[in-house]
Amino acid sequence: MTKHRYSNREIAVAATQIRKRILKFALERGGCYLTQACSSAEIVATLYMRILNIGPSIGNPEAQPFPGVPSPSNMDYPKGWFYNGEHTPERDRLFVSCCHYASVIYCALAATDRISESALDKFNVDGWNMEMIGAEHSPGFENTAGSLGQTVSAAAGVAHAYKLKNYAGRIFCMLSDGELEEGQDWECFQTASFYNLDNFIVIVDVNHQQLEGWTKDVMNIEPIEKRFEAFGWKALRINGHNINALTAASAIEHPDQPLVILCDTNPAQGIPTLDSIVPKHFVTINEGNRSAFQAEYDRM
Amino acid sequence: MIIETNRHSANIMRLAEKHPEILVLSADLGSSCEIKEFNQKYPDRYLSMGIAEENMVSWAGGLAREGFRPFIHTFAVFCYRRVLDQLEMSVAYPNLPVVFCGFVPGITTPGGVTHQSTNDVGVLRTVPNLAIFDVGDATEIDSVLDLAYEYNGPVYIRQLRKDVPRLFDATEPMRFNRARVLSEGTDIALLSSSICTEEAMRATLVLAKKGVSIQHLHVSTLKPFTDPQIIEACKKARYGVITIENHTTVGGLGSAVADVIAANGIGKRLVKIGLNDTYAHGASKMYLMKKYGLDAMSLVSAIENLMGKKLGIEEEDLEEVRFVDYTAV
Numbered sequence: 017m018t019k020h021r022y023s024n025r026e027i028a029v030a031a032t033q034i035r036k037r038i039l040k041f042a043l044e045r046g047g048c049y050l051t052q053a054c055s056s057a058e059i060v061a062t063l064y065m066r067i068l069n070i071g072p073s074i075g076n077p078e079a080q081p082f083p084g085v086p087s088p089s090n091m092d093y094p095k096g097w098f099y100n101g102e103h104t105p106e107r108d109r110l111f112v113s114c115c116h117y118a119s120v121i122y123c124a125l126a127a128t129d130r131i132s133e134s135a136l137d138k139f140n141v142d143g144w145n146m147e148m149i150g151a152e153h154s155p156g157f158e159n160t161a162g163s164l165g166q167t168v169s170a171a172a173g174v175a176h177a178y179k180l181k182n183y184a185g186r187i188f189c190m191l192s193d194g195e196l197e198e199g200q201d202w203e204c205f206q207t208a209s210f211y212n213l214d215n216f217i218v219i220v221d222v223n224h225q226q227l228e229g230w231t232k233d234v235m236n237i238e239p240i241e242k243r244f245e246a247f248g249w250k251a252l253r254i255n256g257h258n259i260n261a262l263t264a265a266s267a268i269e270h271p272d273q274p275l276v277i278l279c280d281t282n283p284a285q286g287i288p289t290l291d292s293i294v295p296k297h298f299v300t301i302n303e304g305n306r307s308a309f310q311a312e313y314d315r316m
Numbered sequence: 317m318i319i320e321t322n323r324h325s326a327n328i329m330r331l332a333e334k335h336p337e338i339l340v341l342s343a344d345l346g347s348s349c350e351i352k353e354f355n356q357k358y359p360d361r362y363l364s365m366g367i368a369e370e371n372m373v374s375w376a377g378g379l380a381r382e383g384f385r386p387f388i389h390t391f392a393v394f395c396y397r398r399v400l401d402q403l404e405m406s407v408a409y410p411n412l413p414v415v416f417c418g419f420v421p422g423i424t425t426p427g428g429v430t431h432q433s434t435n436d437v438g439v440l441r442t443v444p445n446l447a448i449f450d451v452g453d454a455t456e457i458d459s460v461l462d463l464a465y466e467y468n469g470p471v472y473i474r475q476l477r478k479d480v481p482r483l484f485d486a487t488e489p490m491r492f493n494r495a496r497v498l499s500e501g502t503d504i505a506l507l508s509s510s511i512c513t514e515e516a517m518r519a520t521l522v523l524a525k526k527g528v529s530i531q532h533l534h535v536s537t538l539k540p541f542t543d544p545q546i547i548e549a550c551k552k553a554r555y556g557v558i559t560i561e562n563h564t565t566v567g568g569l570g571s572a573v574a575d576v577i578a579a580n581g582i583g584k585r586l587v588k589i590g591l592n593d594t595y596a597h598g599a600s601k602m603y604l605m606k607k608y609g610l611d612a613m614s615l616v617s618a619i620e621n622l623m624g625k626k627l628g629i630e631e632e633d634l635e636e637v638r639f640v641d642y643t644a645v
C-alpha cells in the first residue's frame with residue numbers, strides 16, 4: 017500500500033476534483049468524455065490513492081512534446097507508466113484499457129501530484145503527449161489501448177510474466193463494460209483462469225452506456241458476474257461510487273483465480289445536469305446547455 | 317541434393333538452450349510447427365494458448381514487455397490475416413521483440429485457401445517496425461531464428477517445415493537484408509524467394525546452357541528492402557527483371573522490386589511471377605505451382621517474353637534437372 021493512508025474524505029475530494037476539471041475541459045473546448053469521468057472518478061481516485069501499491073512518479077510533471085512513435089531507433093522515449101512509479105517486483109501495475117478515459121487518468125495524476133496542474137492545459141493539444149486517447153507515451157498509460165480487447169491480453173501477458181518471474185506485484189486492468197462485447201476479452205479471461213493468474217485484477221466501470229446508447233440496448237452482456245464465474249474467475253459486483261466497497265473488494269482473497277470487480281456506476285454521478293442526456297459517450301457543450309453546466313461547475 | 321528434416325525444431329532447441337528468456341506460444345498447432353521436442357524438454361516455457369490467436373498475440377506483447385522473448389508458433393496465415401490489428405497495435409506499434417514463426421507459407425499447404433498465406437507479405441510490408449524473412453532452404457532455417465532473435469523489434473518469418481532441401485552451403489548462413497547471389501549475368505535479373513528459388517535454380521541451369529546470362533538473387537529479407545545488390549542487378553540487366561515468389565503478384569517481392577526500379581530511375585521491364593491476384597485452393601504443392609505458374613517452365617516463358625525469342629526449352633529439359641521430389645506435402 018502507498019505510504020500515506022488517504023482518508024475516504026480525501027479520496028472523495030479528489031474524485032470531485034477529477035469531475036470538476038473535466039467539466040472545465042468540456043466548457044473550454046465545447047465537449048469532453050465527461051460521463052466517463054462521472055462514472056469512474058471514485059474508482060480511479062481510490063486506485064491511485066489507496067488500492068495500488070505504486071511508487072512515486074519518475075515522469076516529468078510538466079506536459080512533454082510528443083516523443084515520437086516507438087521504433088528500433090526510438091525505444092528510450094519517456095513512457096506513460098513513468099507516472100505510476102518505477103517498476104519493481106513488489107509493486108503493482110495499472111493498465112487502462114478504456115483509453116478514452118485518458119482525461120480521467122490525467123486528472124487523477126494531477127489530483128495525486130504526479131503531474132502538475134498546468135500540464136493539464138496541454139490535454140488534447142496538438143503536438144503534446146497528453147492525447148485525447150492515451151497511448152504508450154501518455155501519462156499514466158502502460159500501452160496503446162485504443163483497439164478494444166487487446167489491453168486485457170497485454171496486461172494478462174504481463175501478469176503471466178510476473179508469475180514466471182515470481183514477482184509479487186499485482187497487475188490491474190481497468191475497462192468499461194461495453195468492451196465486454198469483444199471476443200478477445202473472453203479469450204483472455206479463459207486463458208487467465210487456465211494459468212491461475214491470481215495476480216491479475218480486472219476492474220470494470222459498469223456505467224451501462226456505450227457510444228450508441230445504453231449497453232443493454234446495444235448488446236446484452238448480462239449476467240456479467242455469472243459469465244466471469246463460468247470462465248473460472250472470482251467475481252464481485254459493487255457500487256463503484258462507494259470508496260469502502262472498492263477498498264474491500266480489492267483486498268479480497270482469490271487464491272489461484274483472477275479477480276474481477278464489477279463496479280456499477282452512474283454516468284451522471286456528481287453532475288446532475290447530465291441526467292437528462294445520458295447515455296452519452298461524448299458530451300458536447302452547446303449554447304442550450306452551457307449555462308446549466310457552468311452553474312454546476314461553479315457549485316462544485 | 318540433400319533433403320534435411322525438422323531443421324526448425326533443431327534450431328529452436330539450440331537457441332532456447334542459449335537464451336532462457338525464449339518462450340514458445342502455441343495456438344494448438346505446435347506439433348504441426350516442429351515444436352514438439354521443445355515442449356518435451358521445456359514444458360514450463362511452452363505456453364499453450366488454445367485456439368485463440370488474437371489473445372495469443374496481445375499476450376505475447378505483454379510477455380515481451382517483461383523481457384521474455386515470445387516465439388509464436390502457428391500457420392503463417394493465422395499470424396497475419398486473423399490477427400492483423402493485434403499484430404499492429406499490441407506488437408508492431410510498441411516495437412516489441414515478438415517473433416511470429418509462420419509455417420506452411422503461401423501454397424506450401426494442401427489445406428486450401430483458409431490455410432494459405434498468399435498475401436501476407438503484401439499486407440505485412442505495410443506494417444512499420446516489422447521485419448519480414450522468407451526462407452528458401454535448410455541453411456536459411458538454420459540461421460533465420462538467430463537473425464530474428466538479434467533484430468530489435470518484431471519479426472515475421474515465413475518458415476518452411478519438415479523435409480526441406482539444402483540448396484545453399486551450410487557454412488554460409490542467411491544474412492540480414494542481403495540477397496544471396498546464385499549466378500552472375502547481364503541479360504536478365506532474376507529475383508526469387510521461398511520455394512520458388514529451387515524452381516528458379518532448375519531453370520537457370522538449363523537457360524545457362526542456352527547462352528542466357530542471368531544475375532540470380534535469392535531474397536530472404538523482404539522488409540527492410542534496401543539491399544544495394546538488388547539495385548545493381550536491376551541496372552545491369554539488358555532485357556529486364558523477373559521476380560518469382562510464393563505469393564500473389566500484388567505487394568510482395570515483385571512489388572518491392574518495382575519500387576526499387578522506379579525509385580532508382582532504372583528503366584527496365586519487370587515481369588512478376590506469382591499468384592496472379594487470385595486465391596488458390598487445396599492441392600499438392602507441385603500441382604499448385606504448375607497450375608498457378610510458379611514453376612520453372614513459367615519462368616522460362618517469362619524470360620522468352622523479355623528477350624523476345626524462343627529458347628527451345630521443353631518441360632522434359634527441366635525435368636532432367638529436377639533435384640527434389642515435390643510430391644511430398
